[in-house]
Amino acid sequence: MKVRFIKSAPSIREAIEPNLVEIALLGRSNVGKSSFLNAFLNQKIAKTSSTPGKTQLINFFEVEDEGKKYILVDLPGFGYAKVSKSLKKEWGKNLDEFLKNRFNIKLFIHLRDARHPNLEIDENVDNYLKSFIRPDQQILTVFTKIDKLKQSEISKLKKEFPNALFVSNVKKRGFERVKEKINEILWGNNKMENEK
Template identity: 55%
Template structure:
């Protein structure tokens, strides 16, 4: 199975002005500057699909992308889902008032979106134990429904020494280890997503 088309659908400020929840959604979230936009562009093989800001924390909207997968099943050749690019969290220069609304809208989406199936939590491989990421993981595990999964994807692994990468893999045996630069780990991430969303429909 592979992604054969990806297109921007719309942006929303909150769950209230989000599109109809008629497709399974995969939410990508992480600290500002973790490499989320680059990962989405590499994963979908669409350069410029997700826009990265030169100012961390500037993107404050929930961005929806329609994704088309090609299967190996002749009776069901295509399957569809949405990728959702969520605002980066934990950026200090956002004003207190804006951050309050921002966090409320982000939390509302994560807790209440009925079609949300997968949380992809992006973590900088160079800083895997920051309190903010630990807190996000704890929060996601608290709100996660039985039909949802959390994927921890460690970005920027090309910046690690091999010994440090091996240590990280031992510490997080269920993690997925990503390098946008070298396109490492993209197939692992895509397979984890499609297996949960579609199961045996892909064969």
């Protein structure tokens, strides 16, 4: 797997040309988004634990995996405010516009903290995405920090969220399933058909 940072943009107007399919990565500040990127891509490409709330930029990374290319779009974290708000209010117009109008996004990966699985802000984000996604787009929920949970707690969470995936960024666990799922969603089950 090869990865290359391409650009940061404040809005859809400054975004890169939409020539490849995109995966948008979003999550509450401190959920482990940067750690997830680094663990998933197997390299230190994103800064962890940087000052939250400062940058509201959309970061584009080009990923090449088994001869296929896609773009990973790292979105600013949310949830700095004590009172949870809708994503739209907190992120503002630019990000709302990007998520709704960026037609080549095929997958939204929503990271959630396994220790706090029922936060209102995450429910709001889920409902927000569901309010506008098209039939050809999907939402994948990935719970982070499962190393902080007992096995019984993980089992309970899996029952509550049967379609979610579960990872530990520090122990690098759960990423094979994430990759499988991404391949399935981006390229379909028949890999040969999409190979060029």
